[in-house]
Amino acid sequence: MKVRVFNIGGITQDYSLDLEKGVTSYEAPNAYGKTSLVRALISLLTSSIKAEDLLNVFADSGYIEVELDNKLYYRRIKRIKNGLSEDKNLIMDDDRALLLTYFSPENKLVTQILSGDGNVEWFISATSKINEIKAKKEELQKLLTAEINARDDLQKKYNNIREIQAKIRAIDEEIDKLEKERESSSNIVAKTTYTITLTRQNKINEIVNKIKVKKDELANLEFALKKIEEEIQNKESKVSPDIKTQLQKELEEINEKLKLKTSDRSELEIELKVLERVLEEVDESDKHHLDTCNVCGSKVDPSIWKERAEIISRELRDKTSLLDSLRNDIIGLQKRKEEIDLRLKEFQTLENEIAKLKAKKEELINRIGSVKFQIDDLERQKRETEERFNKSESLSGAIATSDDSTSILKRIEELRKKREEYEYELQLLGVPSSVLEELKEKEEHIEQLQKKVDELQVEYIRRLTKAREEFNRISNQLLRKFEFDMEAEIDGNYRLIIRRKGAIIDIKKLSSSERTTLALILVLSALRAYFKTPYFIIDESAMTFDQKRFNRLLEYLTEIADYVIVTRSSENTEIKTLPPKQIEISS
Structure with missing residues (x-):
């Protein structure tokens, strides 16, 4: 496998290397570019590592190229006016690569298990x-x-329609009764007066109702426009360019701090x-009362070994305390980084929502202008109608009606006006049969969706249970293979349970070495199965295996992946491919 990298992360020169199948030891000093090379290789397995996270901040272009099995895979990035452009051909595009191709202290699962959190359902x-x-x-x-x-809204709508229909039928029955009563007690003049008056008033009422x-x-x-303007103002107040810039700057600083603290x-x-x-x-020297130093070969007083042991033990405690502090700092920085990423995504969401609201605001302004024009036109029609009817008022005023007839006409007029209001409401609500048909369709669709949701839930639990059983089987096989005196089980709540000689042990009480081992076992189980x-x-900094277990691990990895790369810090730079048993742990 041939690898070429240029202007990616801390690699600012054209860097190339040839890797043979098997185990490759890659030794280099800190800040030499090991992390950048690792990130470059992983980025060819998943597009979740973005171009902006790869290209060196001071470079205009950069690339990653891997020739594997006579095929070329690459990511070629260029900086353009408004951002970055990229041409890519990935080996695969699977987000799982972030969890399952690089085992280091930065691995999300390692960080969680080291913190003592055994909930692995997400993994x-x-x-x-x-x-x-x-x-x-x-x-x-x-x-x-x-x-x-939507179904509930339709049901309310249908109920309102039925209620209004019942009210209209009641009005029609009352009008019919009043009409018969009026006809029996009125003469032709009263009927004529009623017709003229009613026609005139109905016409005006119709226009008034429309207005x-x-x-x-x-x-x-x-009111809707005001609400949208308030919502736009509210959302714009939450999107501060200064805060966004500040968060982006803080994110860059956190990434730099993470890099330094990880190196430390x-x-x-x-x-x-x-x-x-x-x-x-x-x-050992103190135990055998040796008078010669095994390191330098000089003669020493055997009584001095205890004093040296105390000095070294004290230094060990100090450095262990400092290491725990560094790990806590890294966890805190990673949590803050996730918070900032979430805030930046929220800013982007708000900006998109503001754009949609502004478009809706423009649409409302146009509709308001149209409605105002219609109101002006109806007001004009009303004035013209009133002027025409006023000219004929003398004719209608000359016709007299009885008090009973007048009260009947007034009541009929009130009922018809009320009927018009109900009919208008009915028009807005729609045709009952159509609403009922739509309601039935909704019910059927809800039933189908509920069935699919239930089926997916059952399938999710079934597969999760099967995957849990598979993890349990493979994990314990690996623990036995590497000769660890403990058993691992993922229980029904998908929490990692550890047993030693039959007794359950709290993960937090395990050593950091044992917790790191558990995280590695879970990663290897997923690699083997999925x-x-x-x-x-x-x-190598993530591993605390002895030489025997380390060799078994490398042999096991060569059964899973063609290329196994071990990165380690060293004062010298050296890349070599060796059989697993010849890779020695750094002392």
């Missing part, structure tokens, strides 16, 4: 791709909720290993 779901079923179920659940709300409807519509539109932690872990080895030598990668990268 099982993500690595076995069961989370896709869960996401689909949640999407359908949202659609189901929306359909249920009222339009004014109500205008008021609703203006790696150096400190190496120092601790050296001190532990020296302490073992001193204890994921195929051409290469696997392991940072």
